[in-house]
Amino acid sequence: MKTSIISLVILLSLLSPLVLNFKYVLGQEEVPPEPPTNVLGCLPTDPLGVCLLKLAKLVLRIIMFIALGLAAIFIAWGGILFITKGSDEKARQSAQQKIIYAAVGLVVAFIAWAISLIVARFAKTGEV
Numbered sequence: 001m002k003t004s005i006i007s008l009v010i011l012l013s014l015l016s017p018l019v020l021n022f023k024y025v026l027g028q029e030e031v032p033p034e035p036p037t038n039v040l041g042c043l044p045t046d047p048l049g050v051c052l053l054k055l056a057k058l059v060l061r062i063i064m065f066i067a068l069g070l071a072a073i074f075i076a077w078g079g080i081l082f083i084t085k086g087s088d089e090k091a092r093q094s095a096q097q098k099i100i101y102a103a104v105g106l107v108v109a110f111i112a113w114a115i116s117l118i119v120a121r122f123a124k125t126g127e128v
Contacts, residue, residue: 053120060116067109074102 078098
C-alpha cells in the first residue's frame with residue numbers, strides 16, 4: 001500500500017510539467033512559456049548571497065508564524081487548564097508550566113529572529 005502511494009506521487013510529479021504546459025504539449029502554442037523571473041523574491045541577476053538571504057528571510061517568516069500560532073495555542077490551553085483545574089494543585093502547576101514554556105519559546109523565537117536580522121544586516125553591508 002505504501003509503495004503504491006509513493007509510486008503514484010512520483011508519477012504525478014513527473015507528469016506535472018506536462019499538465020502545467022498543456023497547450024504547449026498539444027501543439028496549440030508555438031513558444032514555451034517564459035521562465036519565472038522572480039523565484040522566492042530572487043531575481044536572476046542577484047548574486048547567490050542575496051538569494052540565500054532572501055530565502056532565509058522567507059523561511060524565518062514561516063517559522064515565526066508557526067511559533068506565534070503554537071505559542072498562542074499553548075498559552076490558551078494552559079490558561080483554560082489553569083482556570084478549570086483550580087482546586088487540583090498538580091494540574092494547576094502543569095497548566096502554569098505550559099504557559100511558562102510557551103512564553104519562553106516565544107522569547108527564544110524572537111531572539112533568534114533579532115539575531116538573524118543583525119547577521120543579515122552585517123552580511124549585506126560587509127561591516128563587522
